[in-house]
Amino acid sequence: MSNPEFAIETRALTKRFGDVVANDSVCLKVRAGTVHGIVGENGAGKSTLLKMLFGFYQPDEGEVVVDRTAHTFADPSAAMKTGIGMVHQHFMLVEPFTVLDNIILGAEGSAKLEDARATARGALAALERQFGFNLPLDTVVEELPVGVKQRVEILKALYRGAEILVLDEPTAVLTPQESEQLFALVRQLRAEGKTVLFVTHKLHEIMAVTDDVTVMRAGKIVAERKTAETSTGELAELMVGAKVAREKTREAHGERVIRLSLKNVSANNDQGVRALKAVSLDVHDGEVLGVAGVAGNGQTELMEVITGLRQVAAGSVEFDNVVIASPDVATNPITLRRMGMAHVAEDRLKTGVVESFSAEDNAMLGYQREPDFSHRGILKLKALAETAKRYFESQDVRPRNPKLAISSFSGGNQQKLVIAREIARDPQLMIIGQPTRGVDIGAVTKIHDQITELRNAGKALLVVSADLDELLAISDRIAVMCEGELVGIVAVEDADEKTLGLMMAGEKRRAS
Amino acid sequence: MAAARKLPFWADNILLPALNLLAAFVVSGIVIWALGDNPFQALSLLVQGAFGYQEAIGYTLYYATNFIFTGLAVSIAYHAGLFNIGGEGQAMVGGVGLTLGVFAFGPHAPLLGVFAGIVGAALFGAIWAFIPAWLQARRGAHIVITTIMFNFIASALLAYLLVGPLHRPGGQMPESADFPAGTALIHIHDLLGMMGISYDNNPMNISFLIALLCAWGMGFLLWRTRFGYELRVVGKSAGAARFAGVSVSRMTIIAMMISGALAGLMGLNELLGEQHRLLANFTLGYGFVGIAVAFMGRNKPLGIILAAILFGALYQGGTEVAFDIPNFSRDAVVMVQGLVILFAGAMEHLFRDPISLLFWRFAERKAA
Numbered sequence: 001m002s003n004p005e006f007a008i009e010t011r012a013l014t015k016r017f018g019d020v021v022a023n024d025s026v027c028l029k030v031r032a033g034t035v036h037g038i039v040g041e042n043g044a045g046k047s048t049l050l051k052m053l054f055g056f057y058q059p060d061e062g063e064v065v066v067d068r069t070a071h072t073f074a075d076p077s078a079a080m081k082t083g084i085g086m087v088h089q090h091f092m093l094v095e096p097f098t099v100l101d102n103i104i105l106g107a108e109g110s111a112k113l114e115d116a117r118a119t120a121r122g123a124l125a126a127l128e129r130q131f132g133f134n135l136p137l138d139t140v141v142e143e144l145p146v147g148v149k150q151r152v153e154i155l156k157a158l159y160r161g162a163e164i165l166v167l168d169e170p171t172a173v174l175t176p177q178e179s180e181q182l183f184a185l186v187r188q189l190r191a192e193g194k195t196v197l198f199v200t201h202k203l204h205e206i207m208a209v210t211d212d213v214t215v216m217r218a219g220k221i222v223a224e225r226k227t228a229e230t231s232t233g234e235l236a237e238l239m240v241g242a243k244v245a246r247e248k249t250r251e252a253h254g255e256r257v258i259r260l261s262l263k264n265v266s267a268n269n270d271q272g273v274r275a276l277k278a279v280s281l282d283v284h285d286g287e288v289l290g291v292a293g294v295a296g297n298g299q300t301e302l303m304e305v306i307t308g309l310r311q312v313a314a315g316s317v318e319f320d321n322v323v324i325a326s327p328d329v330a331t332n333p334i335t336l337r338r339m340g341m342a343h344v345a346e347d348r349l350k351t352g353v354v355e356s357f358s359a360e361d362n363a364m365l366g367y368q369r370e371p372d373f374s375h376r377g378i379l380k381l382k383a384l385a386e387t388a389k390r391y392f393e394s395q396d397v398r399p400r401n402p403k404l405a406i407s408s409f410s411g412g413n414q415q416k417l418v419i420a421r422e423i424a425r426d427p428q429l430m431i432i433g434q435p436t437r438g439v440d441i442g443a444v445t446k447i448h449d450q451i452t453e454l455r456n457a458g459k460a461l462l463v464v465s466a467d468l469d470e471l472l473a474i475s476d477r478i479a480v481m482c483e484g485e486l487v488g489i490v491a492v493e494d495a496d497e498k499t500l501g502l503m504m505a506g507e508k509r510r511a512s
Numbered sequence: 513m514a515a516a517r518k519l520p521f522w523a524d525n526i527l528l529p530a531l532n533l534l535a536a537f538v539v540s541g542i543v544i545w546a547l548g549d550n551p552f553q554a555l556s557l558l559v560q561g562a563f564g565y566q567e568a569i570g571y572t573l574y575y576a577t578n579f580i581f582t583g584l585a586v587s588i589a590y591h592a593g594l595f596n597i598g599g600e601g602q603a604m605v606g607g608v609g610l611t612l613g614v615f616a617f618g619p620h621a622p623l624l625g626v627f628a629g630i631v632g633a634a635l636f637g638a639i640w641a642f643i644p645a646w647l648q649a650r651r652g653a654h655i656v657i658t659t660i661m662f663n664f665i666a667s668a669l670l671a672y673l674l675v676g677p678l679h680r681p682g683g684q685m686p687e688s689a690d691f692p693a694g695t696a697l698i699h700i701h702d703l704l705g706m707m708g709i710s711y712d713n714n715p716m717n718i719s720f721l722i723a724l725l726c727a728w729g730m731g732f733l734l735w736r737t738r739f740g741y742e743l744r745v746v747g748k749s750a751g752a753a754r755f756a757g758v759s760v761s762r763m764t765i766i767a768m769m770i771s772g773a774l775a776g777l778m779g780l781n782e783l784l785g786e787q788h789r790l791l792a793n794f795t796l797g798y799g800f801v802g803i804a805v806a807f808m809g810r811n812k813p814l815g816i817i818l819a820a821i822l823f824g825a826l827y828q829g830g831t832e833v834a835f836d837i838p839n840f841s842r843d844a845v846v847m848v849q850g851l852v853i854l855f856a857g858a859m860e861h862l863f864r865d866p867i868s869l870l871f872w873r874f875a876e877r878k879a880a
Contacts, residue, residue, distance in 0.1 A: 309754055334757035343755070351751040357744075365745065366756045374738040381736070 007032035007195035013062035040216035085157025147178030236501025259460035264315035290475030298484035346433025391420035411438030482506035561832025562825035570714025576824030582802025585775035592767035593747035598659025600799025601666030606776020609636025622694030637776020645768030649761035717785035804857030
């Protein structure tokens with residue numbers, strides 16, 4: 001390999017999915033022999049960029065330049081030939097095979113497996129010495145711990161001659177100790193002249209291991225920095241977005257009735273890992289409590305324990321002074337709705353609606369047992385049709401046809417229908433996840449206004465959002481979460497992107 | 513992108529099944545031609561044999577009855593997101609329940625015996641489906657695997673009962689004693705006779721009407737009741753089901769029990785309607801073909817009835833063809849049936865993409 005300044009470079013790489021621009025003329029420059037970080041929120045376009053670098057997707061415009069040659073990779077093997085090796089977030093290993101067989105898979109180079117194995121053993125021994133690996137080549141992969149499996153992936157890429165290693169969220173599955181070992185290996189790779197592209201949304205990892213960092217937001221590169229010249233605070237601010245001047249049209253509320261109260265609530269995620277750690281907070285009538293945090297820091301679990309979708313491991317959740325969730329108490333979402341709690345689900349298409357059902361059928365999801373919609377178990381289809389029509393009109397959902405499948409509506413119109421459904425019963429408490437995710441700009445303002453109206457009408461609202469601007473615009477107080485813990489709660493008057501960014505990065509604590 | 517778009521109702525529900533069927537017949541025709549026979553003659557004999565005279569229609573609908581029950585069984589589980597491969601075993605065990613019910617009450621009160629038989633068939637079928645359902649809901653054992661295994665267990669159980677406790681005293685065959693007198697379901701031709709319409713003798717009996725009633729009932733349950741709504745929510749999205757406060761594991765168990773009950777009811781037609789005794793392997797694969805019937809019928813009650821009649825016609829007409837063309841053996845009939853199952857069931861999406869592509873090209877051209 002000659003020695004160009006950039007190991008990999010993209011020129012105005014653009015990728016569209018329908019109307020959504022996932023990557024908007026991205027110009028990435030990765031200096032050879034460095035560790036280069038890419039940070040960005042979920043949905044910022046990191047994965048799309050990686051998939052184009054590795055030939056999974058073909059760009060609509062632009063090209064990838066490796067070693068001074070422009071390429072458009074038709075498939076991953078084309079990318080591999082130019083020396084790009086990818087370690088996926090979910091490993092691509094054949095679990096019942098040995099480490100050795102996994103490494104040579106697809107690169108056997110000989111019809112007789114024994115010959116291939118013998119050749120590979122020699123080559124691997126050299127590689128292992130060079131990079132300081134010590135992998136049990138004859139052990140079956142499924143018996144290995146996650147961190148070791150990841151090393152197998154890295155060695156596999158090196159064995160294929162990778163000069164540029166792309167690590168996609170490599171620490172997502174690792175323990176802190178395994179992460180440290182990975183960082184050491186990454187430094188070793190750099191010392192041996194390899195280039196590493198390190199993609200993550202964890203800022204402290206960027207600080208710990210990279211030389212340069214590129215920040216992505218909404219499909220674009222928004223900043224490039226030398227790691228030594230930036231800080232987690234600045235990066236967090238860059239990740240979540242520009243400041244917008246906000247005007248406060250709030251009425252102060254004298255009375256402070258506690259509507260929802262969490263007391264030292266802990267819960268595990270689906271993998272059985274503690275994802276929510278002793279969180280305590282109150283939501284009062286007439287206030288919007290915003291919850292901020294980098295995605296995956298316990299916000300989802302927080303909403304789930306409140307809305308009856310996840311078992312609490314410790315602590316308790318009280319709604320109207322009734323314990324609705326504790327290690328011994330679980331309340332069905334239907335009961336919670338009848339008590340006056342509404343839930344706008346964070347993942348609309350997976351949870352909030354049934355994608356293949358009509359808008360009309362979705363208009364009663366969660367409320368199907370209410371007497372308006374069924375009588376002695378028989379559905380009142382006429383009443384349902386009328387209700388759906390009313391929802392469509394009150395929220396101006398378009399196209400005005402409730403018989404269409406919900407999936408044929410835009411995200412914004414889906415969300416309008418969901419909000420209409422959830423506020424129809426005048427709930428006293430609303431739990432709202434990502435109120436404007438996937439919602440077109442036009443509908444965003446309307447949804448924000450509606451949240452403010454509900455708050456002014458004395459309702460208690462808890463809003464989880466990945467969008468800091470949104471939280472600053474609609475919240476009275478903002479709670480910040482990091483790694484399952486509540487870092488602190490700040491009044492919106494005292495909050496700005498910088499403080500919140502630092503808190504989201506877990507750097508700064510503030511007493512509530 | 514065109515393939516992802518939805519086809520209009522008629523294309524999805526009439527054109528595609530028709531194309532699948534046509535493909536099956538074309539391939540069958542080639543094989544028949546290769547065997548040295550005239551495929552058109554075979555087809556005409558098949559249609560004649562299935563619908564050409566009173567007795568033929570009776571037989572066709574008699575076979576169709578079995579397929580309606582097993583097709584509905586597969587379908588209701590499918591709507592709940594479950595693939596019940598165990599219709600065959602559930603029908604066998606349902607047959608045992610039917611026999612026990614008939615023998616318990618039939619000797620003294622035949623009518624009560626019939627009712628007890630019907631309840632027994634549904635109940636035992638449901639119980640046989642309950643076990644795999646429970647294993648999936650509570651223990652995570654995959655229902656496809658367990659229901660297949662339960663078919664074998666059911667078969668062995670049936671064989672044991674028929675050479676053991678239920679064996680006809682002094683009999684040489686693996687079968688039970690004849691059901692008590694007066695417990696047979698009334699034949700349709702007898703029913704017509706009472707109304708003054710003469711119709712040739714055939715095995716079609718009132719369980720055909722019960723099957724139609726079940727089809728209507730399933731449609732009502734799924735699309736007109738709250739329970740059916742919740743069942744469909746579970747089938748489409750476990751996340752949305754939890755959001756809506758519906759227990760996925762509870763619904764899994766209930767849907768499978770309804771499915772098993774429907775499969776169990778197949779014995780009404782075969783045992784209570786025609787054989788009047790329990791015999792080994794009376795299910796003859798109807799439980800498996802029910803899968804093809806459900807998919808060809810697009811999992812809708814009316815579609816399942818039509819698909820069941822098609823398969824009934826293939827069984828009946830095929831038998832006639834085998835009888836009339838010496839070269840055309842029973843095996844060739846099975847081959848034709850197999851091809852229909854292959855094209856209409858397993859490969860039902862074969863023509864979907866090209867057709868939707870064509871359709872949207874045409875629609876775009878018209879718009880342009």
